[in-house]
Amino acid sequence: xxxxxxxxxxxxxxxxxxxxxxxxxxxxxxxxxxxxxxxxxxxxxxxxxxxxxxxxxxxxxxxxxxxxxxxxxxxxxxxxxxxxxxxxxxxxxxxxxxxxxxxxxxxxxxxxxxxxxxxxxxxxxxxxxxxxxxxxxxxxxxxxxxxxxxxxxxxxxxxxxxxxxxxxxxxxxxxxxxxxxxxxxxxxxxxxxxxxxxxxxxxxxxxxxxxxxxxxxxxxxxxxxxxxxxxxxxxxxxxxxxxxxxxxxxxxxxxxxxxxxxxxxxxxxxxxxxxxxxxxxxxxxx
Amino acid sequence: xxxxxxxxxxxxxxxxxxxxxxxxxxxxxxxxxxxxxxxxxxxxxxxxxxxxxxxxxxxxxxxxxxxxxxxxxxxxxxxxxxxxxxxxxxxxxxxxxxxxxxxxxxxxxxxxxxxxxxxxxxxxxxxxxxxxxxxxxxxxxxxxxxxxxxxxxxxxxxxxxxxxxxxxxxxxxxxxxxxxxxxxxxxxxxxxxxxxxxxxxxxxxxxxxxxxxxxxxxxxxxxxxxxxxxxxxxxxxxxxxxxxxxxxxxxxxxxxxxxxxxxxxxxxxxxxxxxxxxxxxxxxxxxxxxxxx
Numbered sequence: 001x002x003x004x005x006x007x008x009x010x011x012x013x014x015x016x017x018x019x020x021x022x023x024x025x026x027x028x029x030x031x032x033x034x035x036x037x038x039x040x041x042x043x044x045x046x047x048x049x050x051x052x053x054x055x056x057x058x059x060x061x062x063x064x065x066x067x068x069x070x071x072x073x074x075x076x077x078x079x080x081x082x083x084x085x086x087x088x089x090x091x092x093x094x095x096x097x098x099x100x101x102x103x104x105x106x107x108x109x110x111x112x113x114x115x116x117x118x119x120x121x122x123x124x125x126x127x128x129x130x131x132x133x134x135x136x137x138x139x140x141x142x143x144x145x146x147x148x149x150x151x152x153x154x155x156x157x158x159x160x161x162x163x164x165x166x167x168x169x170x171x172x173x174x175x176x177x178x179x180x181x182x183x184x185x186x187x188x189x190x191x192x193x194x195x196x197x198x199x200x201x202x203x204x205x206x207x208x209x210x211x212x213x214x215x216x217x218x219x220x221x222x223x224x225x226x227x228x229x230x231x232x233x234x235x236x237x238x239x240x241x242x243x244x245x246x247x248x249x250x251x252x253x254x255x256x257x258x259x260x261x262x263x264x265x266x267x268x269x270x271x272x273x274x275x276x277x278x279x280x281x282x283x284x285x286x
Numbered sequence: 287x288x289x290x291x292x293x294x295x296x297x298x299x300x301x302x303x304x305x306x307x308x309x310x311x312x313x314x315x316x317x318x319x320x321x322x323x324x325x326x327x328x329x330x331x332x333x334x335x336x337x338x339x340x341x342x343x344x345x346x347x348x349x350x351x352x353x354x355x356x357x358x359x360x361x362x363x364x365x366x367x368x369x370x371x372x373x374x375x376x377x378x379x380x381x382x383x384x385x386x387x388x389x390x391x392x393x394x395x396x397x398x399x400x401x402x403x404x405x406x407x408x409x410x411x412x413x414x415x416x417x418x419x420x421x422x423x424x425x426x427x428x429x430x431x432x433x434x435x436x437x438x439x440x441x442x443x444x445x446x447x448x449x450x451x452x453x454x455x456x457x458x459x460x461x462x463x464x465x466x467x468x469x470x471x472x473x474x475x476x477x478x479x480x481x482x483x484x485x486x487x488x489x490x491x492x493x494x495x496x497x498x499x500x501x502x503x504x505x506x507x508x509x510x511x512x513x514x515x516x517x518x519x520x521x522x523x524x525x526x527x528x529x530x531x532x533x534x535x536x537x538x539x540x541x542x543x544x545x546x547x548x549x550x551x552x553x554x555x556x557x558x559x560x561x562x563x564x565x566x567x568x569x570x571x572x573x574x575x576x577x578x579x
Contacts, residue, residue, distance in 0.1 A: 005484055006403035013396030013459055014411070020452045021418050027429035086324065094318030102563050103329040109562040110332065111513040113533045114551040118335050121544055128347045128544075130334070137350075163328070168566070217457075221422035224515045224530075228537055242422040255428050262425030269420035273413070 025266065031259035038253035051260040055248070063236040064244040068268070071155060071240060072219045076212055078159040083166030083211070084204065088196075090167075091174045101168075108164040112224035119157045120146060120229045150230050150238045157225055162218075166211045173207040174200070216276055220269060241265055332559075338548035346544040361549035369532060371553055378528040378554075380443050381518075382511035385450035386504050389458045392451070394500065397462030398492060402474060412463060415456040423453070423516045434521060441523045449521060450511040457510075458503050465499025466492065502568045509569075512558045529554035 035047040055061065090100060107115070124145035126132050132142035145153045177199070185195055223242045226232060232239035232247060239247070245265060249258030338346050340357035365371050400408045430449070431440075439445030469492060477491050493500075515530035522531060533554055536547045562569065 003403070006399040009395035009399035010411075012392045013415075013455065016392055016452065017415055017418055017455060020455075021421075023433070024426035024429035027432070028426060031428060086321075089317060089321050089324070092314060092317065094314060094321065096318075096322065100321055100325040102566065103325040105562065105566050106329055106332055106559055109509060109513070109559045110555050111515065111530055111533065111551075111558075113515045113530050113537070114335075114555050117533065117537050117547060117551065118331050121547070122334055122338060123331060128349060128351075130351060133350055160328070160331070217416070217419050220420050221424070223422070223424065228534075242424050245422070245424040246427075249424065249428055258424075258428060262428075265422045265425040269422070270417060273417040273420055 028259045028262045028266075031255050032263055034256050036255040036259075038255060044256075047256060051254075051256040054257045055260040055264065058244070060232075060236040060239050060244050060247075064239045064241050065268075067151060067236075067238060068220065068240040068242075070151065071158070071222060072216065074155045075159045075162055075219055076215055078155070079162045079166040079215065080208055080211060082159075083163055083170050084200075086163075086167045087170035087174055088200065090171060101171075105164045105168055107161050108168075110161065112161070113228055115157055115161050116225040116228040119153070119160075124153060146230055147234055150234060154222075154225055154229065154238050157229075158219070158222060162215055165214075169207050169211055170204055173204050177203055213276055216272060220272060221265075241268060332555075335548050336552055338545055339552040341545045341548075343543065343545050346548070361545045362553065364546060365550045365553060369535060369550075371532065371550070374527055374529050374532040375553070375557075377443060377446075377522070377526055378512055378530075381446045381450055381526070381528060382508050384443070384447040385454065385511045386507040388447065388451045389454050389507055390500065390504060393455055393458035393462055393503070397459050397466055398488065400459075401463050401466035401469075402471075402492075412460060415459055419453070419456040427520060431520065440521060441526050443526045446518055446522050446526050446528065449517045450514060453514070453517070454507045454510055458507055461503045461506070462496070462499055465496050465503070468499075469495045498568065502565075505565050505569050509558060509562060 032051050033047060033049075034044040035050065036044045086104070090097065090104075110118075121129070123129050123131055126142050126144035129142075129145075131145065135142055143149070182195070182199060185199060190198070221242045222240060223246065226238055226240065226243045227246070230238040232243045241261070242265065245258050245261040248254050248261055337353075339361055340359070341352070341355055342358055342360070345352050345355050400412065434440045434445055439448070473495070474487065474491055477487050482490070512528075513530065514528070515534070518526075518528040518530045519534055522528060533547075533551055536543065536550050
């Protein structure tokens with residue numbers, strides 16, 4: 001293929017993504033230096049670093065960064081560990097395996113908004129929710145999950161949605177394991193833990209990398225689940241960076257501060273990107 | 287005959303099930319029961335949502351929860367009557383199919399170019415593309431809103447289609463790139479030697495061999511667009527709202543309408559779940575970026 005043709009083919013995607021990134025970004029930078037509140041129409045005077053100051057000294061800022069990271073790492077750990085366990089469990093053929101697969105993968109297709117509402121109303125509601133009814137049945141008091149363990153509840157919902165994804169990727173990877181090697185190891189008397197440590201986990205290396213990478217992309221900007229359940233609260237306990245910016249932009253109509261926050265989000269995304277390239281890059285290269 | 291014995295011997299190594307002891311069989315039964323139990327447990331919330339959709343409002347909030355009841359279709363009728371489900375469903379279909387096609391049109395040539403004519407920069411470009419996907423949408427909501435207002439794209443199907451395409455594009459390029467890379471270069475080179483033009487090369491070599499990749503990329507993109515809620519909530523309203531916006535209109539905190547909410551939710555997720563069931567194999571292969579072979 002000629003160099004020029006290759007360039008031409010690459011151009012539409014490059015241009016589109018570049019425009020998609022650079023124009024909003026430029027506007028965000030511009031807005032971030034203005035005193036720009038939708039509730040006060042008219043002039044938008046230059047504000048210097050005032051918006052940044054507001055955003056970084058907001059009481060919710062530190063919790064939001066913490067929550068974003070806690071959410072990211074917890075969901076990753078849960079989905080990878082439980083996902084591997086489930087995949088190992090389902091790896092051997094058994095009656096109805098196809099149906100089990102179908103049931104397992106279903107949560108991945110559930111819309112985040114529906115996911116959140118379903119858990120909030122039908123599972124975690126302190127009076128009518130099934131969790132409350134179950135704990136009542138066993139003689140314990142009902143727990144108001146979303147106000148007593150808010151971040152944990154959000155993590156649970158999101159992990160439920162991403163577990164099928166992780167599990168299925170691990171399952172697919174396990175299907176390609178070298179059976180003979182496994183049998184040989186068993187003959188040599190390797191116990192299950194040893195098999196796990198020396199055969200299964202190394203074999204799953206690349207798929208673990210894939211799972212972490214994709215989840216990182218989506219988990220950094222979790223929004224719908226928080227918006228529809230806790231609204232970031234109680235206090236700032238479930239406010240993540242995405243939700244904090246949303247609050248600034250749409251709840252207080254402060255475009256300036258929200259833009260400063262948006263730039264911080266871009267920065268955070270890039271730090272995460274560098275981090276994941278370091279972590280995963282080796283694994284993904286053949 | 288010799289052939290048969292050989293296959294037999296091989297089969298014996300490959301499938302040691304023949305020599306399994308009773309203990310192994312018991313363990314297998316235990317494992318499969320556990321697998322079934324866990325699968326049902328994970329699926330349960332969806333099942334419960336489906337069940338609630340057929341209850342009356344009173345049955346929906348009954349304590350203790352009702353497993354058996356006489357089902358009603360009232361909720362579905364009411365969802366359609368109250369908020370024109372079909373319009374939202376149509377919007378979802380149009381925007382997700384539209385953004386998938388548009389995305390493939392832009393992503394496929396780029397992935398093709400990077401896979402078959404790589405430069406030192408190709409890897410960096412890929413990573414850069416992916417990093418745009420990590421940016422939380424709220425970070426650029428205000429500028430996009432302002433631009434959409436200016437160009438009259440607010441609350442239009444076109445507007446949503448474009449934004450869905452843009453947000454899926456990095457993943458599409460990356461997936462297609464990994465698929466195209468799997469195509470043996472020798473085949474391409476042979477075609478080139480025979481003097482095939484780039485379009486013929488694409489049409490007769492890359493397209494047939496990469497069809498699986500194109501299909502799973504399209505599937506994932508469909509699912510992601512269908513489930514996208516942030517942009518459809520903020521940029522689409524009365525005319526272009528997708529099913530995600532429909533759900534939001536039922537989630538108002540005042541007054542619980544569980545069975546109606548469930549009916550609306552079920553109507554919103556059922557098409558894509560059923561679709562996902564049929565395409566799961568393709569989808570899983572695609573999601574792994576060819577990383578697990």
